[in-house]
Amino acid sequence: MHFSEVTGQALAKQGLLNLWHSGKLPHALMITGKEGTGGLALALALTQYIFCEQKGDQDSCGHCAGCTKVQKLAHPDLHISFPSIPPKPGVKASSKVYMGEFREFVQQSPYGSTFDWLQFINAENKQGNITAEECRDIIETLNMTAFEGGYKVQLIWRPEYLGKEGNILLKLIEEPPQQTLIFMIAEETEDVLNTILSRTQQVNLLPLTVAEITDALVTRNQADPRRAAQAAQLAEGSYSNALQLLNYTGSDLLLPLREWFNGVFTHNGITVNKWVEDMGKTGREQQKNFLLFTQQLLGHALRMTLIPGYVPSLPEDEAAFAGKLAQRNFAPEIYEKIDEAINKTIYHIERNAHSRTQLLYLSLQVQYLIQGQELKVFA
Ligand SMILES: [Zn+2]
Known part of the structure; x- marks a missing residue:
């Protein structure tokens, strides 16, 4: 070497x-x-x-x-x-x-x-x-x-x-x-x-930087640059984590996120249900990666809301997506609550809870939160 x-x-x-x-x-x-x-x-x-x-x-x-x-x-x-x-x-x-x-x-x-x-x-x-x-x-x-x-x-x-x-x-x-x-x-x-x-x-x-990992994935593993960038962002500075993420993450993560948020933001139950079905069919690792990816993009959107001139280090279309979210000017508490809800979902998915139920419940929570409400559960 x-x-x-x-x-x-x-x-x-x-x-x-x-x-x-x-x-x-x-x-x-x-x-x-x-x-x-x-x-x-x-x-x-x-x-x-x-x-x-x-x-x-x-x-x-x-x-x-x-x-x-x-x-x-x-x-x-x-x-x-x-x-x-x-x-x-x-x-x-x-x-x-x-x-x-x-x-x-x-x-x-x-x-x-x-x-x-x-x-x-x-x-x-x-x-x-x-x-x-x-x-x-x-x-x-x-x-x-x-x-x-x-x-x-x-x-x-x-x-x-x-x-x-x-x-x-x-x-x-x-x-x-x-x-x-x-x-x-x-x-x-x-x-x-x-x-x-x-x-x-x-x-x-x-820990390795996102740029270092992305570069290694592209040049050594011939990874697609945008998937490499997504894996690198979630890898916590570890090249081997990134490689594993790349293997588990079958496809681009922005597509399902777009679909999900479209459904949630327009209260389109059919779109949300379809998303839950599709995401439910993937493995737990993929679901977890998707949720971590979502948290990262939301983090960037929040920073774009709060910090004038903040430019996220993301591929162009992901940055544009985060920018659109930022334009909605959600209060930081809303981001915080969505983040918390996602953490709980990951927790349950890791412990083998029924993932479709978890994903549907999360979708409803997000739908309420972005309207400034909270989903009340009778339990
Ligand atoms: Zn030599």
């Missing part, structure tokens, strides 16, 4: 390159970022840069022997540990057993979550783990001479899964052998042993 292939994270990339160029790259790094922000991708780009035989100032060459071996996760001086499960009863979990699968997983989804990974190896409801044996193995391996005479790099993806066994590694992390680098990639430092945290230098990753 090139640095240029890592989405966003410009500050972290430059910081790491600066440390390398000044000869101050610490021997133990903790790269922390929420799922889908690219911790593993960044660690792999740094590793490739270190092993690259013809590196430039800013990136690895991508075609030398060093680069090629890292790309295949097959460099003899690159060691990787990650959560795994016992391959069969009576046999301990070990990264070595799953190395082939891990290579495949990283090829397919370098931004994949631990959950995705455990699904990938059919862990079902088994908890992943990095065992005490594996920790001892890491110490032994890193104490051997490098195969190629240069650096040895140990990646630990998700040190959260070390549990207290991680204490076995303390001495190694504190005083690693010559030319040995340990990069850990965490999602939540809260779940990493303090004894490990205090011995590593932290690199914190930011």
